Amino acid sequence: MTTSQQHKQYTFVVKQLTSRELKRKYSRSYLGIIWSVLNPLLSMAVLSLIFSQLFRRSIENYPIYYLTGYILWQTFTGATNSAMTTLVDNKMLLLKVKFPMDLFILTRVYTALINLCYSLVAYVVMLVVFKISLKWTMLLAPFIILCLFLFSLGISYILATAYVFFGDVKHLYTVILTLWMYCSAIFYPVEQLQGFIRIIIWNNPLFTYINCLRKAVMYGTIPEYIEFLQMILWGVGMYLIGYYIFKKSKNKIMQKI
Numbered sequence: 001m002t003t004s005q006q007h008k009q010y011t012f013v014v015k016q017l018t019s020r021e022l023k024r025k026y027s028r029s030y031l032g033i034i035w036s037v038l039n040p041l042l043s044m045a046v047l048s049l050i051f052s053q054l055f056r057r058s059i060e061n062y063p064i065y066y067l068t069g070y071i072l073w074q075t076f077t078g079a080t081n082s083a084m085t086t087l088v089d090n091k092m093l094l095l096k097v098k099f100p101m102d103l104f105i106l107t108r109v110y111t112a113l114i115n116l117c118y119s120l121v122a123y124v125v126m127l128v129v130f131k132i133s134l135k136w137t138m139l140l141a142p143f144i145i146l147c148l149f150l151f152s153l154g155i156s157y158i159l160a161t162a163y164v165f166f167g168d169v170k171h172l173y174t175v176i177l178t179l180w181m182y183c184s185a186i187f188y189p190v191e192q193l194q195g196f197i198r199i200i201i202w203n204n205p206l207f208t209y210i211n212c213l214r215k216a217v218m219y220g221t222i223p224e225y226i227e228f229l230q231m232i233l234w235g236v237g238m239y240l241i242g243y244y245i246f247k248k249s250k251n252k253i254m255q256k257i
Helices: 003-025 032-051 062-084 092-094 104-131 136-165 170-180 195-201 205-219 225-248 250-256
Strands: none
Touching: 032 062, 032 104, 062 104, 062 136, 062 170, 062 205, 104 136, 104 225, 136 170, 136 205, 136 225, 136 250, 205 225, 225 250
């Protein structure tokens, strides 16, 4: 089989597995994929009701400010949480079918990306509702999302590898995500913070992606050079690190499974 044929075959497998994941996720839901649109809107409504008065002087269009951060955060957590257990979840399929293991991880992250596309429908509607004007800087959004995708994929490789050997990683990661969320300035302005915690947030890769998307969509400003560099380094760097760890552990994973 040629490289081109393998590529087509693997692409087909990823599409089929992604379709299966989407059907499985919404199999017991009447609204199905519509929840990918409703979920960010409902979350935005609740948080805006609580915090919009608190931050109205420092954040213009607070619902959009929150929604911008939330959809990226939801994509990252959805991708990494689901990818973490994919090798164990597909144990029988891995043993029976000779496909590269990383396809299963890629599928879970790709599924989260598809869900993001549905969430963007709600996001665009809210931009219109809150009269956010079109800006050419919005064209930077696909680049920011691509960097986030690579970052999520790298983290997913590490988590999926770790989970095979240490089941407690799932519980530990839940705690880490809680702390990570509060350090990503999803629903509050980082400018109001001082000292060490502000430094941590400014060096948080997820905050970088969120902040750059806010700049591009809400304010029509281009992220600074250092922010572009950070997005690329975090995305590509974490992907390479994650894939290297996963590749070095492949044989041990198969033996453990």
